[in-house]
Structure formats: C-alpha cells, structure tokens
Amino acid sequence: MKPDFSFEEAARARGYKRIAGVDEVGRGPLAGPVTAAAVVLDPTRIPEGLNDSKQLSKKKRQALYDQLIEVADVSIAHASVEEIDELNILRASHLAMMRALRGLKTPPDYALIDGRMLPRDMNLPAEGIIKGDTLSQSISAASIMAKICRDCVMLSLAQQHPGYGWETNMGYGSKSHMEALRNLGPTPHHRRSFKPVHNML
Template sequence: MAAQPDLFDPREEGGLVAGIDEAGRGPLAGPVYAAAVILDPARPIEGLDDSKKLSAGRREHLASLIRERALSWAVAHASVEEIERLNILHATMLAMQRACLELSRTPALILVDGNRLPKGLPCRARALVGGDAREPAISAASILAKTARDACCLELHARYPHYAFDQHKGYGTALHLARLAEFGPCPEHRRGFAPVRRLL
C-alpha cells in the first residue's frame, strides 16, 4: 500500500516511535531480513546512520549499543521459500510486519524506510524515502537488519563454503556469479532471480 503524507509525530507528546528497515532485497541468495527499533530518548546512541555507510566493525559496535539501550527491538526474516512464493517485495513487507509485531512495546507511530508500508501494522505508519539516513530509529533498524543478515551469510558460508557467501553476502558480484556458474545453485539461492534462473 502506498504511503500517504502524515505529519503526526507522537514524540511531541511523549509517545513512542518505531523505525523499520530491511536488509537483503537485492541478493541472489538467503533470506530477507527486517528490524524494528524503538529508541530510548534518555539513552542516545551517537553515530547512527544508514548501515551501508558504515564499516562492518562500526555496524557491529552500534548494533550492540542498540540492543543494550533501545526501549524495544526485534529482528525478523522471510525465508527463501517465502521470497519464491510471494516475490521479494511482498516477502520484504512480511519480514517488516513480523519485526514490528515482535516488539515488546507498541509504538504510536511506525516510520518505514522506503515508499511502501507493510500491511497489518498495529498503529499509524509513515514511509520515508531515504529514512535510514534521516531518522535515527530507522538507522538503528537498518544496522540491526544488516548485521543479522551478515551473520546469516556467515552461516551459509559454513554450509556452502565454495560459494564464498562470507565475501559477497549473496549479492551478484563477479565472484558469486563465477561460483554459481561453476557449481550451480544451492538450496539457498533465489530461483526467481534471473542470474539464478538462467542456470536451472
């Protein structure tokens, strides 16, 4: 569902705001992850930013602070099977919905990175294009989603070491495409994505 303009901000009255972001829409393999975060104004975290702008070490450091200081946070995913069945957009929306519904506290407003909103959210919501660089709660969610997916890719590497998931994290790099051509798809490859589909 497309987002509508909405200037409501419950923080002006002490209400809670959650940020939601995803990681892993573009890769050729593995689940898509999403995170939801309600930051604590009394325990600010310096250096929050779009996870793509941060080094891996910085992301891990901030992820630890977010888990320690946030009022509530949750990470969820949609599986490769769900990506195949629903398509990547709807699977991403499902992961976002799951993350939000797993929060231990219900916010008054949810801010979602991008231009679309998941269905079934428990309160008002607003989409923010570029929100992962503009809204600290979304930045925090971006960091948790990215670090969770990177950890998943390390697990995939342990199971399928010849694909080098630890290096490309599932994205369609030259290395990944070369390994795909050499070994063919593994069960974690997204068969609906063209570079994988061409090898079936």
C-alpha cells in the same frame, strides 16, 4: 547531513509514545533471506553516531549494535527464500517488517518505515520515509541491526555451502558468486525467482 530525531519528535507531538523505526536488508542478493529490524529508541539514551548502515565501517556498526541491544527495544525477523520466491521480494520484505514489529517487547503505536511503500497489512499508524535510514535515527538504528543480523546468517550459510563467497559478498551477485553459480549450481538458499538463478535452472 546525519539522521536526527525530528520524525520521532513530530510523531510524539501528535500523541504517539512508542515510535518504531523499521528497515530491511537483503532485497538485492541472489541467495539468503531478507531481514528486517524494528527499533524503538529511548529518547534519553540514543547512541551517538547512528547512520545508514552502509555509511558505517564494520567496526562502528558492531559497536552501535552492541549499544542498541543495551538501550533500545529491538526485534529482528526474516522472510525465507521460499517466501521470497512465492510472494516476490517486495511482499517478502514487508512480511519481514511486520514480523519485526510484532516481535518488539512492547507493541509500538507508530512506525517509521524506510521507503515509499508501506506493508499492505499495517495494523498501526505509520509513514514511509524515502532514504529514511539517512534521515531518521530510529530507521538508521534498524538498518544497523538488520545488516549485522543478516550478515551473521550469510556467514553461517557460507560455512555450510563453501565456494560461493557468501562470507564476503553476502549473497549478492558478485563476479565470483556468478562463477560459482555456473560451476556448482544453485543451493537450496538461492532465490529461484531471481533471473540469474532462474536462467540457470
């Protein structure tokens, strides 16, 4: 089953006009920020092939990213490692989502959020959709934008801190990343509140 526009159409039938899909990437890694995207699709110009970013090849993700930049209102935002350690990863993810919503060119009047829990300080009507990136085209678009942008951040950090394999593991706790963490120690971009990193300090 592919994502469709039914959640968006249901919201439009209730009178909402600008429906933003919101998703985040990077809750699980040991290093790097958590990244969120908000996307408002034009119902008349929805790119073909939208899906959960994890279901797409790197080439297809990039092609959809390029299309979305042209035809949709897109906003990307991050929550830093310091904010993750201070707030916890869920609160930091929600902070990134709210920043992404606030960054849209025109404010939305409704939001479709991937997952069960909504940010505490939502200031507009919203609904959480479990596995929303596989159900809603707006959320799947947000998952693609967030994934590509966070990967770019990790590629840049990999050049600054070689040896951890961030260019391939994107900060997740792969075997090679764990070995580097033991041998080289944590960087300023490691999440000190995460147990594998905390235990080494």
